[in-house]
Amino acid sequence: MPIFSATLGSISFLSASQSQSNLSPFKLTVKSPCQWHHYYHTTKVFVSGNTQIDQNPDTGLLQRPTPPSPDPQDVTRQARRSSDWKAAKAYKDSGLIYSGRVENFNSGGLLVRFFSILGFLPYPQLSPMHACKEPEKSIQEIARGLLYSNIPVKVILADEDKRKLIFSEKEAAWSKFSKQVNVGDIFEARVGYVEDYGAFVHLRFPDDLYRLTGLIHISEVSWDLIHDVRDILKAGDEVRVKVVGIDWGKSRINLSIKQLEEDPLLETLDKVIPQDGSADPDSTSSIDSGDIEPLPGLETILEELLQEEGIYDVRISRQGFEKRVVSQDLQLWLSNAPPINQRFTLLARAGRQVQEIHLTTSLDQDGIKKTLQRVLERVP
Template sequence: MSIFSAATLGSVPSGFYFLSNIFTSDASCTLSPPFPSLVNHSKFYKHCHKSPSGRSSFHAAKIFVSANANTQVLDGESASPDSVRQARVSADWKAARSYHESGFIYEGRIEGHNGGGLLVRFFSLVGFLPFSQLSPSHSCKEPQKSIHEIAKGLNGSVISTKVIQADEENKKLIVSEKEAAWSKYSEQVEVGDIFEARVGSVEHYGAFIHLRFPDGFYHLTGLVHVSEVSWDLVQDVRDILTEGDEVRVKVTSVDREKSRITLSIKQLEEDPLLETLDKVIPQDASAAPDLLSNSNISNIEPLPGLGTIFEELLREDGINDVRISRQGFEKRVVSQDLQLWLSNAPPTNQKFTLLARAGRQVQEIHLTTSLDQEGIKKALQRALERVP
């Protein structure tokens, strides 16, 4: 009686094994396989017969185990249950290493959970899937449930996993649903894409954001750094975002080698640094009592560090004059550090506009120059490199 042959397996990665020509004595029974299936779902069946004592005995005429070109043949009565079991376990660890090296996805059945994660069947072995390696789709689908309640509900289901550790010596077989999800869905993510998303865990340095895909599930997670949360000055992201918040994010980078996505929330909002100068500093001083008018130009002190930059700019060929034209105060702090922004507005009488900001204070600077916009950018870069 042939259980199955190599032909039934189709194309499988090295490290898989197959058994053939397993015989049993008179009365036989078929037990459910101890694992879901091989890659092509060809079932493995163990045939046994009941002895008078009620115990199942196992008799094998020949067991052929093949894994990474290593073979083992056990014949006749020498194939004791223990040797058969050990041969199968050894072959399954080789399969696990093969999955780890190749990156193939394994469909594993969840057989239970403990305090730290799920127990996932891998052929005759049991792998461990830490809760941290679960796809965000589960928690986003049932946000009101605890992780242990979610784990209990997953018992008996089949999930896609990747082997991330296969240590036979220490009996550690670790699998990840997150890594499998990355293989399936990361190619659908490109820089510039915009996603509806949900906030996951939040730290002072950033927030982990779960991305919702067209199928309605949250398959991948990216990081919004503290600097990309808001145009306002943010010291601690936990002051702005809370787990479960619904947000829109823009993909700013995708590192496919490290399986990382970086995101931005603020880039989908109006950049206050790119508002028109008349919005930031209204021409009509009466509209903003705290603004200094043009008649007070001589009283404007350059922002800290700006005077040194002016001196360096005047050393550049093509820049004839640098002076502050207006000053104002914004409603919110964008950055405590000095920032310089070159206006995209066309020059008037060879004058370009530069905007300097620090804290709430804003100063408009006119550059009288024969340089074009690209030339000014290079001159600014050289000047700033000379500033200590």
């Protein structure tokens, strides 16, 4: 029996012996020629088994049917998600704090709900209060304890195209508690972790919670020379620190341990060589002023000072040896000791050796400082 094939309004006959691969993809079977006219107006052609294509009764051309209407619930859901992404970007731009529910966690951080979107909070962006409150617990145990609780966070990345929503609890804590910190404040703190360049420590607030993190640079750990911070500090150590700087733009707090100790550069020589002769012979000594050899580079400075107007006499009076090395370089500063009979005291230090210099002058303290600055600029 012949097989009919429909191709865009025309009909051709194929013999049964012809290959099925030559058949048109739009197949139409008609019972008899007398039924064709009626069938022409009502035919529906199926492509690839299920896809229906209608035939226009006026033109005879095949045409795709109108697609079904989308599910109203899907439309509403998509509109809501799009609106929530806009809200996330608004939170990021404004810096507002959002209270997000912890839905789950993985090896890298917490999954936090933001309206209809799930965002990510990496473990390094958690507030230090969690680990400091329960230091014996692993980060995964801490995360498990936070499940289904609400935590304050800031949106630090909202990218709808890449589907990335990142939170920070640290940034939220900074916004809330940094205003309570001022330069010069002293805090009890706990060392979080140590790097080659310094130690990051968590500051304990009056509520006994560790709210913010600051950096003690290696130069602010001790007055002694330090080659490795790990020789002095390790994670978990309790320390007292002083706030020496705040970078509001970068949300950073600079801290110091050594500035809670008396600056040895401001000590008078009386603290190096006690006047009662009770000095430890292993750490300090006194030599007759006539036998004192100036520290390397100091003699040239003293000669230049004598060339300055208002300075009448400059001489080394005493020297001593300290127990610790502050610097191997020559350092010169004006003592805080008040002048006696127009005589000021200068202190020079290099390594462990300290020398006291008496400067007789008509200049006041500010005048001496300016004179020293001019001299030090001339001396190489």
